Amino acid sequence: NAGVTQTPKFQVLKTGQSMTLQCAQDMNHEYMSWYRQDPGMGLRLIHYSVGAGITDQGEVPNGYNVSRSTTEDFPLRLLSAAPSQTSVYFCASSQRAGLNQPQHFGDGTRLSIL
Amino acid sequence: GQQLNQSPQSMFIQEGEDVSMNCTSSSIFNTWLWYKQDPGEGPVLLIALYKAGELTSNGRLTAQFGITRKDSFLNISASIPSDVGIYFCAGRPPGGSEKLVFGKGTKLTVNP
Numbered sequence: 001n002a003g004v005t006q007t008p009k010f011q012v013l014k015t016g017q018s019m020t021l022q023c024a025q026d027m028n029h030e031y032m033s034w035y036r037q038d039p040g041m042g043l044r045l046i047h048y049s050v051g052a053g054i055t056d057q058g059e060v061p062n063g064y065n066v067s068r069s070t071t072e073d074f075p076l077r078l079l080s081a082a083p084s085q086t087s088v089y090f091c092a093s094s095q096r097a098g099l100n101q102p103q104h105f106g107d108g109t110r111l112s113i114l
Numbered sequence: 115g116q117q118l119n120q121s122p123q124s125m126f127i128q129e130g131e132d133v134s135m136n137c138t139s140s141s142i143f144n145t146w147l148w149y150k151q152d153p154g155e156g157p158v159l160l161i162a163l164y165k166a167g168e169l170t171s172n173g174r175l176t177a178q179f180g181i182t183r184k185d186s187f188l189n190i191s192a193s194i195p196s197d198v199g200i201y202f203c204a205g206r207p208p209g210g211s212e213k214l215v216f217g218k219g220t221k222l223t224v225n226p
Contacts, residue, residue: 090157102147108155108156
């Protein structure tokens with residue numbers, strides 16, 4: 001049982017490049033989400049999904065796309081990277097939407113945009 | 115939008131001392147969660163609180179869900195060097211949403 005797995009762990013991009021951050025969970029969790037963590041800012045919600053085929057925007061969605069074609073995977077796409085997207089990105093999951101279950105986090109992807 | 119004010123921002127203590135940190139908000143929350151983040155890793159859940167007034171312990175950690183539903187505190191007793199890290203509070207607002215609102219964290223340093 002690997003929990004929440006994020007890849008890659010580190011990435012450097014040039015401005016304007018595109019990239020997909022991968023997130024997979026093997027716990028059959030319905031709810032998955034993406035956060036970004038910036039110094040002194042805590043974690044801010046980017047996008048979330050309450051189940052396969054359903055996604056919605058969080059607090060800071062601009063510049064990011066998501067899809068949820070399977071229960072296990074929830075990739076985050078940067079279509080045209082900008083320096084402001086330099087951050088640490090965390091994926092999280094919880095058992096079922098609406099059951100008030102705590103979220104479990106991956107180890108993060110450290111992304112630098114030059 | 116809803117915000118959580120977490121304090122203090124940082125703490126420097128001696129090993130063996132007790133620690134207290136808290137989160138407050140002008141909005142009510144249905145759930146309070148406390149996470150710890152070690153360097154280079156994701157946040158790990160320490161304690162989850164689901165009812166106003168609830169007091170829950172996990173080893174040397176104790177957390178309470180404020181009776182007004184607008185605050186929560188976390189206490190760590192007899193701190194040890196491995197308690198070093200950043201502690202985050204998170205709240206789930208009413209309305210059935212799964213969204214979590216996070217505080218900005220308390221960075222704890224323990225001097226041996």
